[in-house]
Amino acid sequence: MTTFTSHTIESAPEASKKIMKDAEDAYTFLPNLYRNMSEAPSLLEGYTTLSHIFDKSNMSNTERQIILMTNNRLNGCTYCMAAHTTLSQMQGVSEDVIEALRNGTAINDQKLEALRQYAISVNEDRGYPAEDKVKALLDAGYTQQTMLEVIVGTSLKVMSNYTNHIAHTEVDEAFQANVWAA
Secondary structure: OOOOOOOOOOOOOHHHHHHHHHHHHHHOOOOHHHHHHOOOHHHHHHHHHHHHHHHOOOOOHHHHHHHHHHHHHHOOOHHHHHHHHHHHHHOOOOHHHHHHHHHOOOOOOHHHHHHHHHHHHHHHOOOOOOHHHHHHHHHOOOOHHHHHHHHHHHHHHHHHHHHHHHHOOOOOHHHHHHOOOO
């Protein structure tokens, strides 16, 4: 197994330092994901930039977390499930939605469940979502814009989930209360 350096701001490559400092200021600590990503400044910059772009999507915090946590679960990312459970709680996502996402079970709200099912299909069908999932999403009131923005969230999760798998990122103390196992 390859061991990755969990960088501090001081030990990180120069091109990662400002992004890491900004993350530390925003979170009040430096998440281990950023420490590991900093080894590749282009990855860290890409991840943080795409994260900001995804936050500008046409979706609510709950809807964005549905996409992110669905991908985390499907990709088996224990780090991101713990982190996004914590972030979802901080953003006011309802506990029943969080539990459904952690367990891979249906969300009671039909509109949100249509979004979850579409996100599952985008991930599992590698960008060829099943027609019934597309129809259900659109019938639920979502748009073609939503269909494409799910790709943004899925892409974001490929970056973080795969980094955590490869680097064996340790779950931060701040997320320990929400540890999750696939």
